[in-house]
Amino acid sequence: MADPLSHWEDDVEALPRETIVDVLESRLREDILAGRHPAGTYLPPERTLADGYGVTRTTLKHAFGRLAQAGLLETRHGVGTRVRDYLRLGGADLLPMLVRHSSDWIGEIFEVRCSIGALIAERAAARATDRQRGELRKLLTAVGDAADPDAVQLADLEVHRALARATGNRVYVLLTNTLFNAYLPVRAALRRPFTDAQVAHDRLEPVVEAVAVGDEAGARRAAEQYLTTTERIMLEDLA
Structure with missing residues (x-):
């Protein structure tokens, strides 16, 4: 006799699992919004920040990209990554x-x-x-x-x-x-x-x-x- 749950399991889409980039993005976002990285200041160098969070620089760059898209960060090549003043520059x-x-x-x-x-x-x-x-x-x-x-x-x-x-x-x-x-x-x-x-x-x-x-x-x-x-x-x- 066929397993009555087998067809249901085939039809159900698995829930997405949280990745290390998701976790890091969330941590950075909370640190920014809580004021631990104040608006207008530059974040520590990528290597220092990556070591502090226990992630690779590649993972850090992915998280930076998401937060830049969200309007919280801006990266200037050769200068660094700065926290945007979202209350002055951000939108709804x-x-x-x-x-x-x-x-x-x-x-x-x-x-x-x-x-x-x-x-x-x-x-x-x-x-x-x-x-x-x-x-x-x-x-x-x-x-x-x-x-x-x-x-x-x-x-x-x-x-x-x-x-x-x-x-x-x-x-x-x-x-x-x-x-x-x-x-x-x-x-x-x-x-x-x-x-x-x-x-x-x-x-x-x-x-x-x-x-x-x-x-x-x-x-x-x-x-x-x-x-x-x-x-x-x-x-x-x-x-």
Whole structure:
């Protein structure tokens, strides 16, 4: 008789294993963000640093390349590798990495989320097309129909993406994506506002309806109410 697990094992993709480059990249990143290698300073010579971490210079160069791509390091040939001042020179794409390092960033992200989200709702109420209003109502229904908290949270996000698209301004779309990606590393800890699909639907409904009827001031007020309420719940859980 065939092993009932054999087919399942053939279909399951093995989880990637952490490499020495992954470990070193993580260690260096934490050392930089914790201030052990301050912004603007040069790292020790490669040989010294490699010996200190117990790795080869090749491994070190691979880790440097990843951190340079992430915006934390810059290497000048013949000079050395310097820690970038990411708060002065970096962009919002650094936020997911910073949240992984410290959840203290979440409060600041939510502050921006609230002000940007309210403005997006107001602009959407002024500019949404009939097709976009219909799409928003359909996506809102999907929030109430979602099967579990994770699905509710993702359905809720799609409403906010649609609100951003309804502004007709692609920068608002990118900002919405950026803010979501920023708290993606801790998303599992922020699910309490989405544990009841109907409650989540009812909480978001005033925003969608105000946008759908073109009530700019009402959309802004409803978005502020929604965003401050969900922020309070999520921050309570993180605390």
